[in-house]
Each structure stands twice: as structure tokens, then as C-alpha cells.
Amino acid sequence: xxxxxxxxxxxxxxxxxxxxxxxxxxxxxxxxxxxxxxxxxxxxxxxxxxxxxxxxxxxxxxxxxxxxxxxxxxxxxxxxxxxxxxxxxxxxxxxxxxxxxxxxxxxxxxxxxxxxxxxxxxxxxxxxxxxxxxxxxxxxxxxxxxxxxxxxxxxxxxxxxxxxxxxxxxxxxxxxxxxxxxxxxxxxxxxxxxxxxxxxxxxxxxxxxxxxxxxxxxxxxxxxxxxxxxxxxxxxxxxxxxxxxxxxxxxxxxxxxxxxxxxxxxxxxxxxxxxxxxxxxxxxxxxxxxxxxxxxxxxxxxxxxxxxxxxxxxxxxxxxxxxxxxxxxxxxxxxxxxxxxxxxxxxxxxxxxxxxxxxxxxxxxxxxxxxxxxxxxxxxxxxxxxxxxxxxxxxxxxxxxxxxxxxxxxxxxxxxxxxxxxxxxxxxxxxxx
Amino acid sequence: xxxxxxxxxxxxxxxxxxxxxxxxxxxxxxxxxxxxxxxxxxxxxxxxxxxxxxxxxxxxxxxxxxxxxxxxxxxxxxxxxxxxxxxxxxxxxxxxxxxxxxxxxxxxxxxxxxxxxxxxxxxxxxxxxxxxxxxxxxxxxxxxxxxxxxxxxxxxxxxxxxxxxxxxxxxxxxxxxxxxxxxxxxxxxxxxxxxxxxxxxxxxxxxxxxxxxxxxxxxxxxxxxxxxxxxxxxxxxxxxxxxxxxxxxxxxxxxxxxxxxxxxxxxxxxxxxxxxxxxxxxxxxxxxxxxxxxxxxxxxxxxxxxxxxxxxxxxxxxxxxxxxxxxxxxxxxxxxxxxxxxxxxxxxxxxxxxxxxxxxxxxxxxxxxxxxxxxxxxxxxxxxxxxxxxxxxxxxxxxxxxxxxxxxxxxxxxxxxxxxxxxxxxxxxxxxxxxxxxxxxxxxxxxxxxxxxxxxxxxxxxxxxxxxxxxxxxxxxxx
Numbered sequence: 001x002x003x004x005x006x007x008x009x010x011x012x013x014x015x016x017x018x019x020x021x022x023x024x025x026x027x028x029x030x031x032x033x034x035x036x037x038x039x040x041x042x043x044x045x046x047x048x049x050x051x052x053x054x055x056x057x058x059x060x061x062x063x064x065x066x067x068x069x070x071x072x073x074x075x076x077x078x079x080x081x082x083x084x085x086x087x088x089x090x091x092x093x094x095x096x097x098x099x100x101x102x103x104x105x106x107x108x109x110x111x112x113x114x115x116x117x118x119x120x121x122x123x124x125x126x127x128x129x130x131x132x133x134x135x136x137x138x139x140x141x142x143x144x145x146x147x148x149x150x151x152x153x154x155x156x157x158x159x160x161x162x163x164x165x166x167x168x169x170x171x172x173x174x175x176x177x178x179x180x181x182x183x184x185x186x187x188x189x190x191x192x193x194x195x196x197x198x199x200x201x202x203x204x205x206x207x208x209x210x211x212x213x214x215x216x217x218x219x220x221x222x223x224x225x226x227x228x229x230x231x232x233x234x235x236x237x238x239x240x241x242x243x244x245x246x247x248x249x250x251x252x253x254x255x256x257x258x259x260x261x262x263x264x265x266x267x268x269x270x271x272x273x274x275x276x277x278x279x280x281x282x283x284x285x286x287x288x289x290x291x292x293x294x295x296x297x298x299x300x301x302x303x304x305x306x307x308x309x310x311x312x313x314x315x316x317x318x319x320x321x322x323x324x325x326x327x328x329x330x331x332x333x334x335x336x337x338x339x340x341x342x343x344x345x346x347x348x349x350x351x352x353x354x355x356x357x358x359x360x361x362x363x364x365x366x367x368x369x370x371x372x373x374x375x376x377x378x379x380x381x382x383x384x385x386x387x388x389x390x391x392x393x394x395x396x397x398x399x400x401x402x403x404x405x406x407x408x409x410x411x412x413x414x415x416x417x418x419x420x421x422x423x424x425x426x427x428x429x430x431x432x433x
Numbered sequence: 434x435x436x437x438x439x440x441x442x443x444x445x446x447x448x449x450x451x452x453x454x455x456x457x458x459x460x461x462x463x464x465x466x467x468x469x470x471x472x473x474x475x476x477x478x479x480x481x482x483x484x485x486x487x488x489x490x491x492x493x494x495x496x497x498x499x500x501x502x503x504x505x506x507x508x509x510x511x512x513x514x515x516x517x518x519x520x521x522x523x524x525x526x527x528x529x530x531x532x533x534x535x536x537x538x539x540x541x542x543x544x545x546x547x548x549x550x551x552x553x554x555x556x557x558x559x560x561x562x563x564x565x566x567x568x569x570x571x572x573x574x575x576x577x578x579x580x581x582x583x584x585x586x587x588x589x590x591x592x593x594x595x596x597x598x599x600x601x602x603x604x605x606x607x608x609x610x611x612x613x614x615x616x617x618x619x620x621x622x623x624x625x626x627x628x629x630x631x632x633x634x635x636x637x638x639x640x641x642x643x644x645x646x647x648x649x650x651x652x653x654x655x656x657x658x659x660x661x662x663x664x665x666x667x668x669x670x671x672x673x674x675x676x677x678x679x680x681x682x683x684x685x686x687x688x689x690x691x692x693x694x695x696x697x698x699x700x701x702x703x704x705x706x707x708x709x710x711x712x713x714x715x716x717x718x719x720x721x722x723x724x725x726x727x728x729x730x731x732x733x734x735x736x737x738x739x740x741x742x743x744x745x746x747x748x749x750x751x752x753x754x755x756x757x758x759x760x761x762x763x764x765x766x767x768x769x770x771x772x773x774x775x776x777x778x779x780x781x782x783x784x785x786x787x788x789x790x791x792x793x794x795x796x797x798x799x800x801x802x803x804x805x806x807x808x809x810x811x812x813x814x815x816x817x818x819x820x821x822x823x824x825x826x827x828x829x830x831x832x833x834x835x836x837x838x839x840x841x842x843x844x845x846x847x848x849x850x851x852x853x854x855x856x857x858x859x860x861x862x863x864x865x866x867x868x869x870x871x872x873x874x875x876x877x878x879x880x881x882x883x884x885x886x887x888x889x890x891x892x893x894x895x896x897x898x899x900x901x902x903x904x905x906x907x908x909x910x911x912x
Contacts, residue, residue, distance in 0.1 A: 025763035027467045028507035032547045032571045041479060041525025041545070042454070043462040043506070052462055067458045084570065086696055087763025356553070 006060025013283070014100035014242050016054040023089045024051045030081035030091075035361045035379050036074055044071045047081035047091055054098050064105055072098050074375065076368055077238050078328035078361035083335075092273075092333065093280055099240025119367070120241040124199055124231045125248055131176055134203035138170035162377055165408040166369050168204035175206035180227035183213050190220030191309060194256050196266040196275065196299075198400070199231035205400045211427035212267045212302055218313035218430050219306060223265075228255035232266075233281075234274035235366050242281060246288070249278045253291045256298075263300040267423055269399035270366065272301040273333030301330060303398055303422050307339035315429040317349035322425070323392035324352060325383070325406060326359040327399035340398050340422045347429045355386040364405030377412075380405060384413040394418040396425055436475045440496045444478055444520075447488050452479045463503070463514075463521050467568070469770050469828075470511030470853050474501065474521040481526050483601065483609065483639040490637060491607040493520050494883060500605075501885050502633045504545060504573030509771055510852025512580055512632050516887035522637060524575050530554055531640065538645045539598060539615060544575025544638045551643075560645040563590040566848070567756040575638050581630030583848035585681040585755065586712075588806040590646065592848065594629040601640035602628065605879055615642050627874070632850050633885035635878035649714035652680070653724035654742040654751055657709040657731040658702050662686060665707035666781035668734040669805045672711070673778065675730065677723055682806030683710040683755050686785075689800040689813065690754075692761045699750040705737065709805065710755055758802045759813060766798070766815035772831050773849040774838035778808040787837045788812050795826045809847035810838070836861065851889045859891055 030047040043049035056062035233245035278292035363379030464473040499519030528545035548569040552561040565584035583592040599613035613625035659665040713723040742748040762769040792799040
């Protein structure tokens, strides 16, 4: 019998599967939890609408074309819809394979292809290139060129002044130098952990990484920083560049012999979420799937790990009114909400005031603030409004990307608020002890 | 049917290019809601202000194009679906809380404000908006007004109509009217009461003034576990017979509990036949005394366990289980059809047995979630939309459940509305004279029938219209 009727717009591996998208019963409970639906009020930019578009492409009723790509691109992949969904739709998994299909079958503009290849294929997988690029950026930031650009209003003329604020400050002392080291536990050893240092974080969040290690040590953790580790692959995976994500995952399996450690700890919620879901990258038949399973059971977000382990280090008083911004990939991706709050409350002198919609995305979302700057800044404005409403002196969060975005927000909206990672707050309480 | 290009041009001029959708790829995303109904609009518009709504209505009138209002599209009877095409007016961008008047316990909102967002906004004042449909975290107050939505707390607090003080509406003529008044009990005909629940067939709502309810001093939420459904239903009858009016009294059967527990992890027992979720509230002493009485009645009817939620967190978890019961069905089958029958609560045991028979007859899994206190049933029928026969059986089983409810002295819908789902069932409940009176009332507001056509009232008198439902979704082609 000749095949008639529509043909699926998806093909090959890594595509939205009927078994996954049909879990959506289009009840609509996700819509009001979706930041982009809240911004624009359009079904096409809601989780239910995006899933329906995947279904329509799969049914051959919608072209895998510009419209589809636009709405899937505009998704933050914050996964707030997963928290809202009673049917258990794994939306994050769906949107990533939808993007993998776009990557395979859709011709983006030349500029976009060049930029994507540069970031996902040329830069992120290679620590040395990250370090080299960081040195160039550091020259711009330190030589007065940046001050010049701001001072002359060039950035403003180019409409780049907010974008420039989103740029991380490049560290003086890169964390790369700490790879391969072992840091002993202070006091009796209570756990032996491997530290996952991240990629860009090693040139922009070196001090956060060091603070994380200090806090782990102070609480009885022996901390090993395996030398062969590399980027977790979250950014390529979120962008649909799955081959790169798979290569990175395999490199990390080698770098972290899981049996040697009680846990593999990360301070980046975005990385943690991807590391915990490495199985999604490999089909069940692939031997790497089993390797991934072994690896992922050891992954812990630093807040999760410390809250479970229990704080034993003496903490000095830090008189500070703070509010906590749930990092999406911690709250929605890893379902961890209480652990960071518990740690914050453990610091004497700290008063935690909840902001409205604390678990709504701040607009950072990996590279979203670069690719969809306008929407990102709108979400940031809403977030800063909530944060300001608490009258907190500091915003505490759990992911480097969120920290950058919130720091930019505090500057743009002039809230005068400091932005800290949970472990930086703990570290501050330690240093004074 | 493609849109008249002149009309499209005028709409874009009015609302800007971002305020109008008309490409098929966009319209396909407005052909569904939370129900099993499907129909595609010709255009979707997004007004931001009342004046724009007035212009939209005038344009649609002039071009004789159907006009359908829509909130978030969580409805369960196809109320916000353009059954005969035309323009969908989405209120998603009219979502501002206009005024909160805490002292007088009222708020004025635009129709696109999400139900629970209003309660969150007044939480610090010790107030809330009482109607609490299960979709309250997503559904809009405009939609609640159109459907006269209820929820678990309807039992003590009433449905939406009991909480609406006044409405600003646009009639098909383009006239802007105000019904009711912010003051209680306005003289004259209760047009607000008439309008609430008219499912978008009388006019488009552009502003709503609602009552805010003071949070009770104390709330006690009890979970009672039963090994037999009859014990659970008899408990409900006795609680009310004793003169206790709980704030809510919900029942979930064992099958539904197992689906829900997988999502909420509220500690619902997986091996029971039914649970009751009973809430009492009021002054601290009263709530405590009533909770004790309720627990006694449960024990008398062989409850295996009665648990009182210790804190707000545990209470929220129990409610989360109840409020996500429909969606959780998605874990068990690709699709489900939620029915919405009403029966006198004394008939609960017999009706449940009846539903059990229907389930067996069609070989379809049916879970039961009830607002047990007011006899409002929500059987959830699971099906796979790829199986056409099964879909038809599902609809037939749903109809049989409704017929059974009517035999029990009940009704065809408690709170989901008639919409395009049950218009054909209206003659089971109403005589031709009843329906004709309804038609004449509708014609006062909407004489040409351009507003939400094909809803509530069967299309033509006495004609046994055979409506073949399109399936909710097609199967994916074999690649």
C-alpha cells in the first residue's frame, strides 16, 4: 500500500516522541506559569502551544519553518511549566529535542549559524579557547576601553548599554589553575566530593568556585577537583546541539570516576540539571546510557548536598536582609526549593523575606539574554520590581547565570542590591568566624 | 473561511500587527481548550483596552462575523472555541487589577486577570477571591464570569455569581453598559445575575467588580480514608444531615488517588477505595468542634484513617492533589474526557454504581472525582484519541452518565458549562417552551446571534441535529 497522507516534519534521532508529547492533555494549567506567555499572552508562546506545534509538525500539519523556530527559540527552557503540569509532561526534554530537529532540518541565517557554531562548537568545548577569549575581554574591561566606550556614549548609540551590563567581569586569577588539586577537609572528614567547576565559570566565577570549596571544606568535605573535566554541555544541549553535548558528557564520565566520591558537587543549577539528566542524551541501547546513569546518581547541587549533610562549621553573624530568587533549573529542573532556603536561614543575623513569584525566571536562561535580549530585559524588570518590593539588601540565588542577570538588573534599575550565591553567603559567615 | 480582507485590515489598524493573528499556523493553536472540542477561528485579536473591545465588536457586527471571547482556554465545554469560525477576542493582554478596595472588600479587575493572581494580590490584606475552580492558577476571572465557575469551596461560599458585584459589558451593537453596582443588592432586575454564566452569548465583559472574602480565622482540613466507596458516600450524606456545612467536601476514588499521588506525593494511601477531603472553617472554636464532629461521622462509617492537616503546607499538598486530579489523568492515557453531572447527594452511592456499569459496558476506565458535598460529579473517562471507535464510545459513555444523572433527578452540568459540548443534551432537561424562553432572553442581548454562536442552546428547534465531533487530535503519521 502506498503511503498517503501527511508526512512528519521530524526525522532521524532526537525528535519529540508521541509518548512524551501526548502526555499533554491541553488543560492549560501551565500557561500562567510560563514567563513568555505572561509577557505576550499568545498561545504560540506558551508551553501548551509549543507542545501542540511539535505535535502538528510531527503530524505533518505544520511546516518546520520560521514560525515554529521562532516560538521554540523564544522558550526560556526555564521549565516552570513542568512544576505546574499535573500530567507530568517532561517539557524540557521535549523542547531540547525539538531544537535538535531544528538544528538538523532548518537553515538559519548565516550570521546565526556562524555565531552558534562559534559558541557551541568552537568555544565551549575547549577550556583553552575559553581562557584565551577571556583574556581578550579582560583587556577590554581593564584598559579603560570599556570606560571609554561607556563614557563616550558609543554603547548607548548602538543600543548596547544594557547588553554590556550583562557581560561578566573577567577574573584576574582563573580557576583553571586549581584543576587537579585536592582540598582537605577542615576537622574530621565527613565526605569526599568531586567538584564540578564549570566552563565559563572558571574565568568569571573563580571566586565563587573557591568560596564553594571553602564552605565544603569547613563542613568536613574533602574536595577533589578532577583535572580532565569539561563543560557540562547544558548550553549546547539546550540549543539542540546534541552531538557536542554527548561528547562533553563522555569526557566527564572519564574525568569523574563516580565510585571514588560520595558526591559530585556543582554550584551551578543549570549545570546540575543537565548533569542529572545525562541519560536523556543517550538512547537506552547505547552503553553510554548506563554510564550516564551511574554518573548522575552522584550529582548534587551544592545547596542540596550541604542541606543533607548538615552544616557543622561555626557561623558568625551576618546582619543582612535577603530575598531568595529560585534558579529555574534548581526549582523546576531539580525540584529543589527548600535546601537553599534552609541554608540561608542557618546564617545567624540573616532575615529571609520572600519575594512575589520568586520561582519565575529572571530572564537569564543560559544565552537567552543575548539571543532574546528584549524579552530577557522585560522579565528582568519584573523580577527587579519584586525584589525591590521586599526591601532586601541582597538577592541570593543558586546559579552563576542568574547572578550575572540579577547584578545587571540591580545596576539597570538602580536597586542598590547586592547579588550573592547561597554559598557566598555561607562563606561570608565563615570568613568572619 | 478566510477573513474578509477589509475587516482584517481594519482590525490591524485598530490593534497593530501584533494584536491580530490570522495565519493558519497561529489559528491552529486556538482551535482547542481544556475540553475535547475542536474548531478553528478565522482570526484572533488581542485588545488592551475597553475602547478597543468596543471597536472590535462594532467591526464584527458590521461584517456579520461571529465573535467569541477567550481567557486562558482552560474551559471544559468548548466555551471559548469558535464553533462557527469568526473572531476570537483573547483577553490575555487585558490582565490588570484596576483597583483593590480593601475596606469595602472588593476589587475591580480586567477580564484577563488570572483567578489566583487576584487572591495572591490581596493575600497581605487577609482577603481572597472565593470562587476556586481547579484551574484557578491559570483560568481568568472573565472566564469565571462567563461560565459561572464553581470549585471545591462552592459548597459554603457559592459560585462566581455570588461574588460579582458589577460588570462592564459590550453588547453586539457596540453599546458599553454597566450592570449591577458596587453596592450590595441594587434595585431593579438582577441583570448581573442573568449575565454571569451566559457563556459569552450576551456580551463581552471588559471589567468586573468582585467581592473579596475575608480569610477565615481557622481552617481544618481532614483526609478520611475508606475501604468502600459506599462508606465514603454515606459519610457525606450524614455530615450534611447533621447540619454541618463544611467549606468543602470532595471525594476521589481509589483509582484517581493512585494517579494523583504519583504527581503530588501527598501521602494518599494507594490501596484504598475512596478518600474524602473535608474542610471546615470559621472561628477557631467552631472549626475545631466541627472538625471533631466530622471525624466522628467518618469513624462511624468505617473510615480506616482520619488525618487532619497539621499546617498550611500539608493542607496545600492535599488540595494540590485534588485540584490536579484531571490533569494527572494524562499520566495514564493520551486523552481524557471529564464529565460534569449533578445529582442529589443522597443518590451518590447509586450513581457511582451506575457509572461503574457504564465503565464495564464500554470497557473504558473511568475515574471519579466529586464535589461530593453538592453532588457535582466529575467522572474522568480515559481514551486514546488515535482509536476512533474508542473516542466515539467515550462520548457515548459520557452521554449515558449524564442521562443517568437526569434519571437520578439531577442535571447535565454543574460548573463546566453547556458550551458546544452539551447543547444537544439540553432538550433532555428542558422543554421546548423552556428553551424558547431562554432564546428570547438571549435575543434581547444578542439578537443576531453573532456572539458565541452554537453554544448553550441547540441550534434549531426540535431538529435532531446529528453532530459528528472531530477527533481532538490526529494520530501522527508513520514516518
